[in-house]
Structure formats: structure tokens, C-alpha cells
Amino acid sequence: MNYKIAVIKGDGIGPEIVEASMKVLDKIGEKYGHTFDYTEVLAGGAAIDACGTPLPQETVDICKASDAVLLGALGGPKWDNLPGDKRPEAGLLGIRKALGLFANLRPAMLFEELRDASPLKSVIIGDGLDVLVVRELTGDVYFGEKKKDGDFGASDLMNYTRPEVERIARVAFDSARKRGGKVTSVDKANVLETSRFWRSVVLEIAKEYPDVELDHLYVDNAAMQLVINPHQFDVILTGNLFGDILSDEASMLTGSIGMLPSASLGEGKFGMYEPIHGSAPDIAGQDKANPIATVLSVAMMLRYSLGLTAEADNIEGAVKKTLAQGYRTGDIANENSDVVGCVEMGEKIISNL
Amino acid sequence: MNYKIAVIKGDGIGPEIVEASMKVLDKIGEKYGHTFDYTEVLAGGAAIDACGTPLPQETVDICKASDAVLLGALGGPKWDNLPGDKRPEAGLLGIRKALGLFANLRPAMLFEELRDASPLKSVIIGDGLDVLVVRELTGDVYFGEKKKDGDFGASDLMNYTRPEVERIARVAFDSARKRGGKVTSVDKANVLETSRFWRSVVLEIAKEYPDVELDHLYVDNAAMQLVINPHQFDVILTGNLFGDILSDEASMLTGSIGMLPSASLGEGKFGMYEPIHGSAPDIAGQDKANPIATVLSVAMMLRYSLGLTAEADNIEGAVKKTLAQGYRTGDIANENSDVVGCVEMGEKIISNL
Numbered sequence: 226m227n228y229k230i231a232v233i234k235g236d237g238i239g240p241e242i243v244e245a246s247m248k249v250l251d252k253i254g255e256k257y258g259h260t261f262d263y264t265e266v267l268a269g270g271a272a273i274d275a276c277g278t279p280l281p282q283e284t285v286d287i288c289k290a291s292d293a294v295l296l297g298a299l300g301g302p303k304w305d306n307l308p309g310d311k312r313p314e315a316g317l318l319g320i321r322k323a324l325g326l327f328a329n330l331r332p333a334m335l336f337e338e339l340r341d342a343s344p345l346k347s348v349i350i351g352d353g354l355d356v357l358v359v360r361e362l363t364g365d366v367y368f369g370e371k372k373k374d375g376d377f378g379a380s381d382l383m384n385y386t387r388p389e390v391e392r393i394a395r396v397a398f399d400s401a402r403k404r405g406g407k408v409t410s411v412d413k414a415n416v417l418e419t420s421r422f423w424r425s426v427v428l429e430i431a432k433e434y435p436d437v438e439l440d441h442l443y444v445d446n447a448a449m450q451l452v453i454n455p456h457q458f459d460v461i462l463t464g465n466l467f468g469d470i471l472s473d474e475a476s477m478l479t480g481s482i483g484m485l486p487s488a489s490l491g492e493g494k495f496g497m498y499e500p501i502h503g504s505a506p507d508i509a510g511q512d513k514a515n516p517i518a519t520v521l522s523v524a525m526m527l528r529y530s531l532g533l534t535a536e537a538d539n540i541e542g543a544v545k546k547t548l549a550q551g552y553r554t555g556d557i558a559n560e561n562s563d564v565v566g567c568v569e570m571g572e573k574i575i576s577n578l
Numbered sequence: 579m580n581y582k583i584a585v586i587k588g589d590g591i592g593p594e595i596v597e598a599s600m601k602v603l604d605k606i607g608e609k610y611g612h613t614f615d616y617t618e619v620l621a622g623g624a625a626i627d628a629c630g631t632p633l634p635q636e637t638v639d640i641c642k643a644s645d646a647v648l649l650g651a652l653g654g655p656k657w658d659n660l661p662g663d664k665r666p667e668a669g670l671l672g673i674r675k676a677l678g679l680f681a682n683l684r685p686a687m688l689f690e691e692l693r694d695a696s697p698l699k700s701v702i703i704g705d706g707l708d709v710l711v712v713r714e715l716t717g718d719v720y721f722g723e724k725k726k727d728g729d730f731g732a733s734d735l736m737n738y739t740r741p742e743v744e745r746i747a748r749v750a751f752d753s754a755r756k757r758g759g760k761v762t763s764v765d766k767a768n769v770l771e772t773s774r775f776w777r778s779v780v781l782e783i784a785k786e787y788p789d790v791e792l793d794h795l796y797v798d799n800a801a802m803q804l805v806i807n808p809h810q811f812d813v814i815l816t817g818n819l820f821g822d823i824l825s826d827e828a829s830m831l832t833g834s835i836g837m838l839p840s841a842s843l844g845e846g847k848f849g850m851y852e853p854i855h856g857s858a859p860d861i862a863g864q865d866k867a868n869p870i871a872t873v874l875s876v877a878m879m880l881r882y883s884l885g886l887t888a889e890a891d892n893i894e895g896a897v898k899k900t901l902a903q904g905y906r907t908g909d910i911a912n913e914n915s916d917v918v919g920c921v922e923m924g925e926k927i928i929s930n931l
């Protein structure tokens with residue numbers, strides 16, 4: 226089969242990690258008889274520099290005409306002083322909205338080989354950590370009406386509608402069925418009308434999934450529970466803002482933020498795949514970046530958008546094997562590791578496919 | 579001197595921990611020649627049961643006529659199914675607003691004797707943890723206009739005005755001057771108009787405090803940094819919603835949530851003081867609760883509202899001494915501790931005054 230992949234290399238370490246991951250994908254193509262046609266498009270800082278806007282229309286059009294999008298990382302200090310709607314982040318928010326990518330899947334898992342890297346005590350980590358955060362991605366206070374009242378004040382509208390909550394709730398319940406069978410919906414229903422509404426819709430959708438366990442936590446409590454008892458979680462279902470905070474907290478607890486992929490999905494099979502870490506401008510272009518989160522994002526792409534399960538398993542297995550062989554990029558190295566650069570890490574993974 | 583204290587014992591373990599703390603305060607009065615006149619008033623669940631509303635007007639009036647308010651904890655499962663504005667939390671939010679308590683000071687500190695209780699590895703804890711979260715308490719999405727659009731959706735308005743941000747920023751900068759000299763303002767300025775406004779006002783106020791270091795973090799990054807590098811923080815300045823989440827996360831990292839006090843302050847010296855933990859209905863009335871967070875809240879009251887510094891120091895010293903003697907309530911006990919109940923813990927502290 227032939228698949229069309231739109232590629233946004235992005236800023237900072239984006240190009241390096243994406244290039245390493247494309248080589249992995251090419252090797253998968255060779256091995257299983259697929260071809261991947263890449264179309265490189267611009268967004269974020271690179272697009273601001275080249276076209277004066279963080280999200281050129283051409284980028285949206287080409288992404289829409291593709292089977293999936295692979296993204297490196299956007300942003301950097303160079304563009305930090307631009308006004309809100311001209312910054313790299315506006316490109317990221319814009320592309321999510323334009324492509325209808327309402328479901329952000331962020332697995333926070335501990336890699337057995339890297340368990341010492343977790344900031345949590347081993348009595349809390351126990352035999353691992355494996356939480357899937359299902360974050361709503363195109364609603365909430367991110368996209369509600371914004372107002373600036375001169376020098377006197379400003380506001381953003383937090384809101385959710387029924388269809389928005391229904392569809393993200395279904396993604397969470399469906400995911401839980403394939404995992405531990407439990408959804409924890411996180412809100413602030415003791416204060417927010419939006420949260421009370423969210424909770425009522427989640428309760429309705431739960432009736433379609435009598436086999437999935439459901440509980441509810443307030444966001445402040447969830448932020449605490451993640452730290453002292455992460456094992457209680459299987460799938461965390463939450464809105465855009467709380468999901469931003471909790472998924473980052475959860476991923477940091479694994480100690481392996483350079484390893485964690487993410488998927489942003491829409492209604493069909495189409496999706497955008499990217500590492501959860503940022504563009505790390507301080508080490509850009511030095512062949513020091515860890516490409517694993519992007520390589521694992523490619524595996525998610527094969528699994529979710531292209532339906533190529535064996536291929537995805539192959540990549541994930543090769544990453545595990547490479548870690549077991551002791552190869553590490555600088556960010557995850559300890560005294561016993563064989564430190565490799567971004568390019569070499571990619572090659573090691575390929576040799577283990 | 580004679581001081582008027584309004585006392586809201588509250589629900590669950592509230593009455594026990596407040597009574598133990600009042601005895602400590604009485605002893606301080608005896609020792610230093612002050613009298614404390616207590617007026618007990620109702621809020622939360624107890625007020626719902628007695629008066630059908632979580633915040634009777636009489637409570638507000640008596641609090642306003644006092645020098646300070648001492649609060650136990652509000653809420654419990656008994657009242658969880660009431661509509662939003664009839665729940666115990668509405669009493670808490672209502673009292674903050676009615677009394678103009680815009681500045682919530684939440685110290686998250688590690689007690690040397692309890693350092694093993696932190697979920698963080700000791701390499702991260704290092705020689706302690708001492709962060710002061712300064713949370714704005716009467717604005718933000720908590721108090722913006724709420725709308726319910728029938729079955730179809732709901733919204734809450736997030737907003738801040740200049741005077742609201744100015745006054746809380748000053749509290750944070752003033753606090754930093756008395757501590758480590760650093761303020762970290764937390765927002766989501768890459769997405770929210772409210773946050774961009776917040777940041778611009780904080781930058782202006784910072785000019786009045788050239789001796790205080792200021793930096794800015796996005797809330798998702800702050801949630802991560804707390805877990806891997808809490809030592810970078812001295813004072814965290816943030817809005818109501820982010821403050822709710824981050825202060826709970828920070829306090830959990832100390833492993834001593836049963837030990838942490840808080841102050842909610844208004845324009846003058848008046849304030850409300852309460853432990854940050856909840857009403858723990860599961861252990862209510864069993865003499866198992868840890869009164870230390872409330873006792874330390876009394877110390878904050880002496881310091882901030884009554885200007886009685888020596889008295890506050892005396893209480894804090896007595897708590898430290900009691901811990902050093904090995905006395906622990908169940909929540910903070912380990913195999914070597916002398917486990918005592920709520921009443922006895924209060925007595926031990928008094929004997930160490």
C-alpha cells in the first residue's frame with residue numbers, strides 16, 4: 226500500500242527527530258511492502274520565518290489531503306515576543322482546530338529500563354506506571370471567545386457543548402475497553418458550571434459502556450493522586466485545560482518525557498502524531514536529541530491512522546530492544562549507558578526492527 | 579489585649595481539630611496575657627442542616643465584626659448530591675467573596691521529622707522543600723459569569739481585572755521579600771488572553787520590587803517542575819484555578835498534607851485561617867484526626883491578623899518539639915512513632931508551649 230504522510234519538521238530539535246523517525250518508517254515500508262509518500266509542510270516558527278504566519282493555508286490543505294501528519298516540535302525563544310496570534314503556538318492550536326483533531330491521546334508509561342529516572346520513590350512506582358490521558362483538544366477555554374478590555378482586564382470563555390463532550394467521552398471509554406477497563410473523569414464540578422455539565426454528559430455516555438468502571442475526581446485532587454497513587458488510574462478523561470496540566474504532570478512522573486509519544490485524532494482514522502516534549506532549542510542541531518518519542522509517535526500513527534498493527538508492534542519492540550542493549554541519548558543516560566546521538570539512536574532502532 | 583475570633587468548626591473532623599486548636603490558643607492567651615473571645619458560627623454542611631443554606635447571612639456579619647476567622651473543614655458525602663449553589667463548597671466560595679479574602683497563602687513545606695513521607699526521591703527533596711503558593715482567591719473562572727444552555731452546553735467566564743492582579747501580585751512580591759526573594763508567576767499566556775493580561779500587570783508591579791527576582795512559567799510546565807525540581811521555587815504567584823491545582827500538588831509533595839496551614843487575607847489585617855486538608859468524614863468523631871494543620875493555621879492567624887509574632891513562633895516551635903519527641907497522629911505515623919489521638923496531640927503541643 227501507498228500512504229500519504231504530511232510532515233511538519235518544526236523548530237529546534239524538530240528536524241533531527243523527525244528525520245530519524247522517517248528513516249525508521251522507510252525501513253518498515255521496505256520490510257512490509259508499503260511506500261510512504263512524504264510532503265513536507267511548514268508550521269510554527271519555521272512558517273513564521275518563511276511566510277510570516279504560523280499556519281499557512283497550504284499546510285492545512287496538504288495535511289487534509291494526507292492519511293496522517295507527523296510533527297516534530299514547534300516554537301522557541303526566537304518567536305516568544307510576538308503577539309499571541311502570531312506565535313508558533315497559534316500554529317499548533319490552529320492546526321488542531323482546522324483538522325478537527327478533538328482527541329489527544331497521551332500515554333504516560335514507565336519504561337522498565339528507565340524506572341530509576343522517575344522522581345517518585347520506588348514504593349510508589351511499584352511494578353510500573355501506565356496511564357492514558359485522553360484530553361479533549363478543540364474546545365474549552367482554549368477556543369472560547371477571548372476579550373481584551375483595553376488596559377483594564379481580559380477574559381476567555383470556558384465552555385463545552387454536548388456533542389464535544391460525547392465524542393471525547395466515547396474515545397475514553399473505547400480506549401479503556403482495550404486497556405484496564407476504567408475511566409477517571411477529571412473536572413472541577415464543585416465550582417464550574419462547565420464541569421457539572423461535562424460530568425452529566427459523561428454519566429450518560431457511561432451507560433453505553435456498562436463493562437467500563439467510571440469514577441470522577443476534582444482536578445486538584447487528581448493532581449495530588451497522580452503523585453501519591455498513580456496506580457489507581459487507567460484512562461484519565463478530561464478537558465483541554467486540565468488535560469494540558471495533568472498529562473504533563475503524569476508524563477514527568479515517568480521520568481521519561483523524551484520517550485513519550487502522542488496522537489491527536491479526529492472523527493475518522495486521520496490523525497496527527499508528535500512527541501509530547503518541546504523543541505529544546507538549547508540542544509538543536511547538535512545531534513543530541515532523543516528521537517524515541519517521535520519514533521513511538523510513528524508507531525501510534527501506524528496503529529491508529531493506517532491500521533498497521535504488526536508494523537507498530539515491530540517498532541515498539543525495536544525501541545525496547547535498543548534500550549535493553551544499553552543505548553541511551555544524553556537525556557536518559559546514566560553511568561552504565563552507551564551514550565549515542567540522535568542519528569545513531571535511530572540507526573540502532575532500525576537495526577533492531 | 580482582647581481579640582474577637584469567629585469560629586467555623588465545620589463538618590467531618592472539623593470540630594475536633596478546631597477544638598484542639600482553640601485549647602492551644604487559650605493557653606497562649608494565658609501565657610501572654612491576651613483573651614480570645616470566640617463566636618461560633620455555621621457554614622457548609624452544618625449550616626445546610628441547621629438553616630438550609632451553606633452560608634447564613636449571620637455568619638458573614640459575625641465574621642466581618644471579628645478580628646479573624648478560624649475554620650475547620652467543610653463538606654462531606656452527605657451533601658454531595660445537592661445542586662451547585664446549595665452545596666457546602668458554595669459556603670466556602672461565598673465566604674471568601676463576602677469577606678473580600680483575595681489572597682490565599684499556602685506554604686508547602688517539608689517537616690524535617692517527616693521527610694520520609696514525601697513521595698519524591700530524597701535526591702529531589704535534598705535538604706527540604708519550602709514553597710509559598712500565593713493564590714488569587716476571589717476572581718478567575720471561579721467567579722466569572724456562569725451559564726447553562728439547557729441540555730446543550732455550559733460555560734464559565736475566566737477573567738481578571740487590573741486591580742485584582744495588582745493587589746495579589748503585591749502580596750506575592752511582599753512575601754518574597756520576607757523569604758527567598760523570588761517570585762514565579764504561573765499562567766498560560768501562550769493560549770489565554772487572561773494570562774497575557776495577568777503577565778503584563780505582574781511585569782508592571784515587578785518594577786516596584788527591583789530587589790525581587792521574577793520569572794514566568796506556563797502552568798503545564800509548573801506542574802512538571804514542581805515534581806522534578808521543587809527547589810527552584812520560592813513564591814509561586816498564580817490565579818484562582820491554577821493555584822487550586824498547583825497548591826494541592828505542591829502540598830502533596832511534602833508528604834505532610836495533614837500538617838499544612840493556610841491563610842486567606844483581605845485588604846487589611848483581617849483574615850480567615852484553615853488547614854488545607856479536607857473534612858475526612860471517614861475518620862470523623864473518632865479522635866484520630868491530625869490537629870497540627872489547624873494549630874499551625876492558628877499560628878498564621880496570630881502572625882498575620884493579630885500581629886503577635888512571638889506567640890506565633892511559640893506555637894510553631896511547640897509543634898516542632900512535639901514531632902521531635904516522636905508523637906504522631908495515625909496519618910503521619912511510622913513503625914517508630916508514639917501514636918496519639920487528636921486530643922492528646924493538642925495536649926502535647928500545649929505542654930511544649
Ligand SMILES: CC(C)[C@H](C(=O)O)[C@@H](O)C(=O)O
Nearest residue numbers: 314315317318469768769798
Ligand atoms: C504549546 C501549547 C499551546 C500546547 C497546549 O497547551 O496545548 C502544549 O502545551 C501542548 O500540550 O501541546
Ligand SMILES: CC(C)[C@H](C(=O)O)[C@@H](O)C(=O)O
Nearest residue numbers: 415416445667668670671822
Ligand atoms: C472546595 C473547593 C471549592 C475549594 C477550591 O477549589 O477553592 C478547595 O479545593 C480549596 O482549594 O480550598
